[in-house]
Amino acid sequence: MQFSKLFKGLLAAAALAVVMVQPAVAQTNSNIPREVVNNVVQNIIQNVRDQIQQRKIVSRTGVMRFSGETSDFNGRDPFASNGISDPFSALAYAKAPYTKAPALAAPPVATWLYGANLVGSGDKGTTLGTETSVATVTGAFDVTKIGIFTATDALTFIGTGSQTWSHAFTGGTAFGGPFVFDGSIPSTSGTLSYINGGFSADFTALASWTRSTTNLAIVGGIPDASSAAYTLNGQYRFDFPYTVWIEPTAGVTYTEAYTANFGTKTGETTEVHGGARAGFETKWIGFTIQPTVAGQVFKIVDMSGFGAGSVDGAYGGRGSGKITVLWTPQFSSFIEIHASGTTLPKTGLALGTSGTQVVGTQAGLRYTW
Numbered sequence: 001m002q003f004s005k006l007f008k009g010l011l012a013a014a015a016l017a018v019v020m021v022q023p024a025v026a027q028t029n030s031n032i033p034r035e036v037v038n039n040v041v042q043n044i045i046q047n048v049r050d051q052i053q054q055r056k057i058v059s060r061t062g063v064m065r066f067s068g069e070t071s072d073f074n075g076r077d078p079f080a081s082n083g084i085s086d087p088f089s090a091l092a093y094a095k096a097p098y099t100k101a102p103a104l105a106a107p108p109v110a111t112w113l114y115g116a117n118l119v120g121s122g123d124k125g126t127t128l129g130t131e132t133s134v135a136t137v138t139g140a141f142d143v144t145k146i147g148i149f150t151a152t153d154a155l156t157f158i159g160t161g162s163q164t165w166s167h168a169f170t171g172g173t174a175f176g177g178p179f180v181f182d183g184s185i186p187s188t189s190g191t192l193s194y195i196n197g198g199f200s201a202d203f204t205a206l207a208s209w210t211r212s213t214t215n216l217a218i219v220g221g222i223p224d225a226s227s228a229a230y231t232l233n234g235q236y237r238f239d240f241p242y243t244v245w246i247e248p249t250a251g252v253t254y255t256e257a258y259t260a261n262f263g264t265k266t267g268e269t270t271e272v273h274g275g276a277r278a279g280f281e282t283k284w285i286g287f288t289i290q291p292t293v294a295g296q297v298f299k300i301v302d303m304s305g306f307g308a309g310s311v312d313g314a315y316g317g318r319g320s321g322k323i324t325v326l327w328t329p330q331f332s333s334f335i336e337i338h339a340s341g342t343t344l345p346k347t348g349l350a351l352g353t354s355g356t357q358v359v360g361t362q363a364g365l366r367y368t369w
Contacts, residue, residue, distance in 0.1 A: 032125075036362065038204070040119055044115060044156065115143075115367065120138075121138070122362075126357050130169065133166065140158060142157065143157050150196065180214060181214050184212075185211075189206040201234045208226065225258065226263075227257050228258070233250070243281040250272075251272075252270065268304055287325055290325075291322070293320070294321075322334055323336075
């Protein structure tokens with residue numbers, strides 16, 4: 001009888017450990033695909049803005065021509081562009097036919113841009129004694145229309161498809177173990193981004209599906225889950241001499257957790273975040289190099305339900321460093337290292353202020369035409 005009670009107690013303790021670990025694993029798994037997509041979106045926005053800026057510079061560049069024409073100089077307005085008389089008048093051919101050449105037309109400015117992107121990401125997270133390794137592959141395409149309300153603003157649609165694989169491991173504890181969780185998370189997203197000068201705003205809707213397996217003897221296994229996340233960001237880029245720029249940003253992310261295939265809603269979270277990106281541009285053996293650093297702080301301001309994968313009041317920060325290389329005007333690549341940390345609020349549980357720490361790297365290719 002005592003052995004039966006002891007066995008039931010250990011089983012209950014193990015179940016409690018699983019309950020504590022699963023949200024932590026879910027938090028790491030769900031945040032990483034979202035951060036990958038956000039990074040892809042910001043890369044595309046920066047690339048589109050650079051191309052628009054280049055087109056503005058080209059359109060302002062005039063064609064200088066030499067001729068024997070006489071110019072009517074206006075002393076009151078030395079910058080005025082006056083009409084040019086018949087070039088033959090400079091040679092005293094009073095009755096020569098008028099043969100003035102027409103002005104050379106500037107090349108047409110492309111009003112549509114297209115892009116294809118491929119990104120790979122590897123991350124490792126630690127939370128509550130559980131180590132989670134995550135690998136993600138993302139493909140994206142984007143279509144940009146230049147000239148919405150002005151000649152130089154732009155509206156971009158970005159579509160992504162991702163596949164994430166995760167492996168979570170918890171070493172043996174007094175409750176048993178080790179515990180192993182393996183997950184497969186396909187996801188897709190759509191983004192609308194508006195750019196006008198230094199200002200840009202983007203809205204992203206992301207849907208993901210999670211399928212998990214474990215070595216624990218759970219009747220029926222771990223049920224499948226799904227989630228939807230909506231992110232709104234606004235930023236303004238300030239340009240300084242020597243190609244240096246700083247871009248403050250702020251936004252909000254609302255996430256809903258569901259059972260399989262968006263069946264029953266199990267939780268929701270709201271995150272607010274703010275920070276800045278900074279970078280510059282230089283040349284190296286003929287190629288354009290764009291180093292960028294970014295930092296952001298965030299806080300979970302609202303949470304409900306068990307399946308949300310977060311803790312109400314949790315806060316933390318994210319940071320990254322990235323180098324983008326423009327090999328040609330159409331082809332570019334980047335590599336990035338990043339890290340994030342989350343601190344949990346003090347509760348009645350013996351969690352202290354431990355949270356989730358994630359470090360990782362990303363690399364990507366982009367072709368635009």
